[in-house]
Amino acid sequence: MSMLLIGGSLRAGSGNAAVLRTVHALSPESTIYGGLDSLPHFNPDDDREPLDHAVAELRAGIKAAHALLFCTPEYAGGLPGSFKNLLDWTVGGGEIYEKPVAWINASSVASPTGGADAHESLRKVLGYSGAVIVEEACARIPIPRDAVSDGVVQDLDLRSQIADVVAKLASGNLGVR
16 A cells, blocks of 8 residues: 655654654655645645645645655644645645545653644644544654664664554554544
């Protein structure tokens, strides 16, 4: 199953990016979306043909994927602005409608909310866009910095938990809300 992996952090050494690189290593048929920093600011007036090239690429990637997996940090009690901007671009195109989605919350145990506020916001936006949240595949897997080496999660227990999320998302649509 093809899966589009979408991160919410622009930070080069992000633990969220390490999770997605780990998913890609475990599932080579997946694709990591890399255009977060090139998307224009969302403006409903611009949500029409011809779309900005970066928006068209995002929507084409979503359309081509069988499922989407998100991994985003929480910033200032919510979704990072650039990631929310990406999500805003997904609403009007319809490509995400009825697409199975899940997320991994990689926030460290030291995070005040464990990223819960960001993921509650993500849930709300995905609901507006008509995505199908595969609840069994949404997981909190805190990733300590020392578990990441060479840009991927090396800890075998954490890799197993990540692989379990991927398997649950790949297995489908039963029990989704």
